[in-house]
Each structure stands twice: as structure tokens, then as C-alpha cells.
Amino acid sequence: MSPTEHDPTDSEVSTRPPRPSSNLLNQGSDAGPSSTPDLSPQDLSSSKQEPARPTRSLSTRGTSASKRPGRFLASELRLIIGRRRNQAGLLVLAAVPIIMAIAGAVWGSSGRGADLMSLAQGNGVLVPLAALGVEIAMFLPLAIAMLSGDAIAGEANQGTLRYLLTVPVGRTRILAVKYLSLCIGALIGVGTIVVAGLIAGGLLFGLGPLTTLSGTQLDLGNTVMRLLVGVAYLTCALGAIAAVGLFVSTLTEQPIAATIAVMIFVIVCTILGAIEQLAWLHPWLITSHLMAFADVLRDPLPLDNMLRGLGIFASYAVVFWLSAWARFTTKDITN
Amino acid sequence: MSEQPALAVATHGLTKTFGAQVVVDNLDLVVPYGAVYGFLGPNGSGKTTTIRMILGLIEPTAGDRELLGHDRPIAALPRIGALVEGPAFHPYLSGRANLVRLDAVDATADPRTTRRRVDAALDRVGLMAAAAKTYRQYSLGMRQRLAIAAALLAPRDLLVLDEPTNGLDPQGTREVRNLIASLAADGATVVVSSHLLSEIEQICSHLGVISAGTMVAQGSVEEIRARQQTTAVVHTADPEQAARVLSEQGLTQIESGRDTARGVADDDHPPEQLVAALVAAGVGVRGFALERPSLEDLFVELTGEGFDVAH
Numbered sequence: 001m002s003p004t005e006h007d008p009t010d011s012e013v014s015t016r017p018p019r020p021s022s023n024l025l026n027q028g029s030d031a032g033p034s035s036t037p038d039l040s041p042q043d044l045s046s047s048k049q050e051p052a053r054p055t056r057s058l059s060t061r062g063t064s065a066s067k068r069p070g071r072f073l074a075s076e077l078r079l080i081i082g083r084r085r086n087q088a089g090l091l092v093l094a095a096v097p098i099i100m101a102i103a104g105a106v107w108g109s110s111g112r113g114a115d116l117m118s119l120a121q122g123n124g125v126l127v128p129l130a131a132l133g134v135e136i137a138m139f140l141p142l143a144i145a146m147l148s149g150d151a152i153a154g155e156a157n158q159g160t161l162r163y164l165l166t167v168p169v170g171r172t173r174i175l176a177v178k179y180l181s182l183c184i185g186a187l188i189g190v191g192t193i194v195v196a197g198l199i200a201g202g203l204l205f206g207l208g209p210l211t212t213l214s215g216t217q218l219d220l221g222n223t224v225m226r227l228l229v230g231v232a233y234l235t236c237a238l239g240a241i242a243a244v245g246l247f248v249s250t251l252t253e254q255p256i257a258a259t260i261a262v263m264i265f266v267i268v269c270t271i272l273g274a275i276e277q278l279a280w281l282h283p284w285l286i287t288s289h290l291m292a293f294a295d296v297l298r299d300p301l302p303l304d305n306m307l308r309g310l311g312i313f314a315s316y317a318v319v320f321w322l323s324a325w326a327r328f329t330t331k332d333i334t335n
Numbered sequence: 336m337s338e339q340p341a342l343a344v345a346t347h348g349l350t351k352t353f354g355a356q357v358v359v360d361n362l363d364l365v366v367p368y369g370a371v372y373g374f375l376g377p378n379g380s381g382k383t384t385t386i387r388m389i390l391g392l393i394e395p396t397a398g399d400r401e402l403l404g405h406d407r408p409i410a411a412l413p414r415i416g417a418l419v420e421g422p423a424f425h426p427y428l429s430g431r432a433n434l435v436r437l438d439a440v441d442a443t444a445d446p447r448t449t450r451r452r453v454d455a456a457l458d459r460v461g462l463m464a465a466a467a468k469t470y471r472q473y474s475l476g477m478r479q480r481l482a483i484a485a486a487l488l489a490p491r492d493l494l495v496l497d498e499p500t501n502g503l504d505p506q507g508t509r510e511v512r513n514l515i516a517s518l519a520a521d522g523a524t525v526v527v528s529s530h531l532l533s534e535i536e537q538i539c540s541h542l543g544v545i546s547a548g549t550m551v552a553q554g555s556v557e558e559i560r561a562r563q564q565t566t567a568v569v570h571t572a573d574p575e576q577a578a579r580v581l582s583e584q585g586l587t588q589i590e591s592g593r594d595t596a597r598g599v600a601d602d603d604h605p606p607e608q609l610v611a612a613l614v615a616a617g618v619g620v621r622g623f624a625l626e627r628p629s630l631e632d633l634f635v636e637l638t639g640e641g642f643d644v645a646h
Binding site for chain 1: 387390391392393394408409412413415417419420421422423424425426427428435436437439440441442446485
């Protein structure tokens with residue numbers, strides 16, 4: 001085909017009345033530079049042009065694909081953040097450090113002395129860490145379980161999955177974007193707790209140099225760095241749970257079922273972690289490694305526990321992500 | 336790339352089994368470019384499964400598909416607008432936000448023209464006034480329109496519309512019909528499925544009739560009409576004699592009843608000539624008629640049941 005095929009006087013127009021290319025929305029898309037008369041062939045094949053042949057049009061539309069690779073992810077995050085239920089969930093996550101700080105300020109130390117909350121009364125910086133310690137056991141996994149229920153099962157349940165697939169969006173791309181958005185959701189959840197904790201702790205106890213469990217003092221810059229390490233570590237832990245959630249989400253069309261399944265997974269892991277006779281199993285459980293983030297309170301920062309945890313998280317993420325992929329890319333979408 | 340595929344949609348031996356149940360059996364779909372292809376069959380006959388296989392939502396058990404010259408659905412899908420088994424959108428987003436969402440996930444869509452294309456699509460289905468309402472508040476008819484708008488977000492060569500008139504009132508049905516006709520006039524190939532022939536008969540250039548997963552008739556409307564035989568019916572007191580005359584005139588499948596005789600006539604047998612021959616042979620003709628079954632009759636005959644029996 002010559003590049004002049006866009007010419008409306010093309011003789012093929014008369015020989016083949018049913019043109020394969022339609023101009024459904026032509027009015028809306030023919031503005032811009034393509035209306036200038038002296039165009040190079042490349043300009044003619046811009047995505048705004050109405051190409052005469054579907055095969056050609058596919059390739060020209062493809063050129064604009066790389067322009068905004070993050071559009072799907074941005075749209076996904078807007079969906080997650082825009083949903084009322086998720087906003088309410090964030091409020092609950094943020095409420096915990098605030099309640100803990102207020103309780104500590106009003107009623108004082110529990111008397112046991114060594115717990116994070118007692119330490120926090122000397123320094124607001126410890127409030128977010130204390131809150132993370134409380135929420136990583138239940139609330140944060142629950143938040144990820146809910147988001148991963150929505151991810152594939154929710155879209156399948158609503159029927160929007162079939163319309164995503166016919167746009168088309170490749171199945172691997174859907175999984176990748178969904179997983180990435182779950183991880184960003186985890187970061188937002190953990191970050192919200194830290195920010196709320198810092199504000200509440202700062203207002204009630206003030207923010208000062210941190211005295212570590214090892215007895216040394218850290219300046220504010222170092223303290224913030226320690227907090228960020230803790231945030232990153234727990235986000236990775238939740239990322240591993242999110243991979244489990246993504247896999248479960250490809251197995252069912254009921255988002256609630258997926259959420260419950262993920263919570264059962266977390267609870268069973270916690271129970272197994274509490275059974276002494278199963279000590280050999282404990283290193284392999286996600287839940288055994290969650291509290292390693294508290295190492296950020298030691299000086300010098302011991303990394304071995306957290307690195308071991310990250311190794312386990314990465315293994316879970318890879319295994320369950322690939323399981324999700326194997327399942328989703330071969331699944332018949334029948335709803 | 337310059338080779339023009341002859342067919343917009345072609346399947347060869349397309350088969351899908353779910354467990355022991357054969358839902359679609361060895362289906363050869365033939366949809367030429369520019370056709371408005373009515374895909375007809377009772378509910379549960381395998382229409383939607385076929386459409387899902389064409390669109391790549393379901394993997395066929397056997398057989399292959401060709402869409403706009405591509406043998407992998409995903410390669411052709413950017414040029415296909417689809418409505419599959421009713422509308423489905425995010426309930427807490429507005430109609431417009433839902434379309435923007437679908438455009439955002441489309442890697443081939445140009446984000447600079449999103450707004451214009453979304454507005455044009457909403458306008459085309461008459462939803463502009465309700466664009467800001469959440470999908471949850473939409474009536475079934477509005478939801479159906481939004482789904483059609485989603486299929487029109489980008490220029491399309493092929494529209495695959497599964498039961499687009501489901502849930503619409505008679506006026507909405509007529510509007511959808513007009514919309515399909517105007518899309519076809521713009522050059523798009525349209526595959527429209529229905530379990531009601533009457534809803535789409537007027538706009539179709541081609542028909543495919545599926546029953547229990549098998550294609551029982553397919554072709555242009557003229558071809559299918561031509562398959563229907565015209566029967567000459569003579570009312571007379573002497574059916575034996577009338578039958579003999581019809582036979583002499585070259586009619587086939589002669590039958591005679593108590594006071595009628597009938598035979599299958601083709602275009603070589605003008606009715607006036609038949610009547611003249613009957614009268615000349617001394618048959619007392621009380622009545623004479625040429626009977627031709629309607630398309631609807633044909634489909635009921637082909638699919639073995641009324642179109643809404645399985646409803």
C-alpha cells in the first residue's frame with residue numbers, strides 16, 4: 001500500500017463499497033496538525049488519521065501506545081483511592097496511632113516499661129512504630145485482602161473484566177498493573193499510619209532525637225531514615241500477601257470470598273507460627289518475619305533478620321504471582 | 336500487510352465443550368466486510384459462547400478464528416467495539432468516568448483526544464445529559480446505551496454487539512436499530528446477536544442461525560429467502576386431477592388432500608399459467624394461492640422451537 005491510500009479519491013473506494021474502516025467518531029478526531037496539506041507520510045499515519053485499512057491502522061495506533069504507559073496504573077489507583085470503602089479503611093488505619101497516642105498521653109504508662117508505647121511517651125517518633133507493630137498483625141493484611149479481592153474477582157463479579165479484556169488489555173498487563181497498584185496501596189496504608197502517628201505523637205509528646213533499644217541516640221535525620229526502612233520493609237511484607245491475594249482473586253468471582261481466603265491464609269500462618277512443635281516451619285511463614293521491622297530501633301541497624309524476611313517475601317511474591325499468571329492467562333472469562 | 340482479508344470474521348470448526356457438554360459444535364462463521372450480520376438463535380444455543388470465543392475471552396476447545404485478518408483476537412481487538420452479555424461498569428463512577436477509565440486502559444488510545452472521543456460517544460447514544468450521573472443511577476436502557484458508547488470510543492472496523500436491545504423499550508430498540516444502521520452506513524461491519532429475529536431482521540444483510548451449538552443456516556438474507564420454497568395450493572373438489580395437472584406442469588413434491596392439492600413451484604411457474612392449465616384440464620378451481628413461509632417461520636422450523644420458548 002502506498003502512503004497515498006488516505007486519499008479519498010482512491011479508486012478502491014468505488015470498487016469495494018463496504019469499506020472496512022469506519023469513521024464513527026471522525027468529527028472528534030480529525031483536528032490538529034494532520035489537517036495541514038503538506039504532510040510527510042509519517043504524519044499521515046498519525047493516530048489521528050482515519051486509516052483506510054485495519055491492518056495499517058493497528059500499527060499506527062500502536063505508535064501512540066508508548067506515550068503514556070502509566071495511564072492504566074493511574075486509572076487503577078484512582079479507582080482504589082476513589083472508593084469510599086477504601087477511604088474509610090484508611091481512616092481506620094490512621095485512627096489506631098491517634099488512639100494509641102491519646103491513650104498514652106491521658107492514662108500514662110502501662111507500667112510494663114519496656115513496650116514501645118511506654119517508650120513513645122518520651123518521644124512522638126515512636127508512636128508510628130508502635131502503631132505499625134499493632135496493625136501489621138491484622139489491619140494491614142485485612143486492607144490488602146480487601147484490595148486484592150477487588151483486583152480480579154471484583155472486576156469479574158462486576159463484569160468489567162470482560163470489557164477490560166476486549167479493549168483490549170493483555171492479561172499479563174492486567175495482572176502486572178493490578179499487582180503494582182496493590183503494592184502502592186500497601187505503601188499508602190503503611191504511610192498513612194506513619195504520618196498519622198507522627199502528627200499525633202509530635203503534638204502530644206514532641207519529636208526529638210531517638211533513643212534506640214541499644215541505648216544510643218539517633219538524630220532526627222537518622223530517625224526518619226529508620227522510619228523509612230521500616231515502612232519499606234512492611235510494604236514488602238504486604239506485597240507478599242498481595243501476591244497471595246492476587247492469586248486467590250483469579251480463582252473466584254466473589255471478591256468477599258477472596259478477601260476471606262487471604263485472611264484465613266494470614267491467620268493460619270499466625271497460628272502455625274505460635275505452635276512450638278512447628279518451629280522448623282516458622283522461618284518459612286510470612287507472618288514470622290513481620291515484627292523484624294522493629295529492628296530499626298536497634299543500633300547499629302541489624303539487617304540480617306530483615307534480609308531473611310525480604311527473601312521469604314520475595315519467594316512468596318514470585319511463586320504466587322506466577323501462579324496467578326498461570327491461572328489468569330488461561331482462564332475462560334465466562335461472566 | 337497490503338493483502339485485504341476477504342472476511343471480517345471467519346471461524347473454522349470452532350468448538351467449545353464445558354465438561355461433557357458441547358456448547359458450540361464445529362461452527363463456521365462467515366462474516367464478509369461491510370455486512371450487518373444477524374446472529375440468531377434461541378437463548379442457550381451458544382451465541383454468547385461463540386462471541387466470547389471470537390473476542391478471545393474464551394479459548395476454543397478446537398477450531399480457529401480469524402478477525403480482520405488476524406488469527407489472534409487480541410491483535411484485532413483495538414479495531415473492534417464489543418458489547419458482551421449486557422453492560423458492566425463500575426457502579427460508583429459516573430458514565431463519563433467509566434468511559435474515561437476504559438480509554439485509559441487502552442494502550443492504543445491517544446490521551447489527548449480522550450475527552451473529545453468520550454463526548455462524541457456519549458452524544459452518539461444520547462447520554463450527554465446523564466454523563467455526570469453515577470452508573471448506579473442509570474436505568475437499564477441507559478446502561479445499555481453506555482455500553483454501546485464504550486464500543487464507539489475509538490474508530491472501529493467491526494462491532495460485535497451481543498443482544499444490544501436486551502432490556503430496551505420498543506423505542507429504545509428502534510433507536511439501537513437506527514444506530515446500528517448508521518454505523519453500518521459509515522462502513523463498519525456489524526455482528527449483532529439476538530434471540531428475536533423481528534428485532535434485527537430489517538437491518539441485517541446477512542444471517543446466521545445457530546441451534547444447539549450448530550449453524551443451521553447462514554448466508555445473505557436474499558440467499559436464505561431464496562431457499563424458501565413457494566408452494567402452490569389449489570382448493571378444489573377434485574384434488575386428484577389437480578395434482579396430476581400440477582405434476583404435468585413440472586411442480587415437485589405434489590400432495591393431495593381432501594379438497595386441496597399442493598406442489599412446490601419455482602419461478603418458472605407463474606400462477607396465471609398454473610391456473611390456466613388447471614382450468615383447461617377441467618379442474619374446478621375454488622381457490623388458488625402461492626404460500627411462502629416468512630423468515631420467522633423458517634427460523635422456528637430451523638431451530639426447532641419458538642424464539643422465546645427458552646426464555
